[in-house]
Amino acid sequence: IDLCAHYFFIIGVGEAFMCIELMAVGALSGLGQTKVCSIISIIFTGSRIPLAYLLSQTSLGLKGIWWALTITSICKGIVFFFAFQKESKFSNLSS
Secondary structure, three states: OHHHHHHHHHHHHOHHHHHHHHHHHHHHHHOOOHHHHHHHHHHHHHOHHHHHHHHHOOOOOHHHHHHHHHHHHHHHHHHHHHHHHHHHHHHHHHO
8 A cells, every 4th residue: 555655656747747748749649740749759658767776776666666757747748848839830820
């Protein structure tokens, strides 16, 4: 139970950012910017493996893997938010 409680807390920290990410992916895809979505997703999802390895070698242990998922979700949410802001301004200018 203690292990699950830590997992839910750590993953819960990044949930709001994951919501932003999912909304921005949908919006960017609607603007025809699927290449941007793919690039951002591949970079940050791919970075989970080395980050999880590094964090799991610290005193965090297994929790380091969960923190890697959360950290990359937060980063993706932030990057997608700003990518949407940038792309939506460009699409408004070209209309």
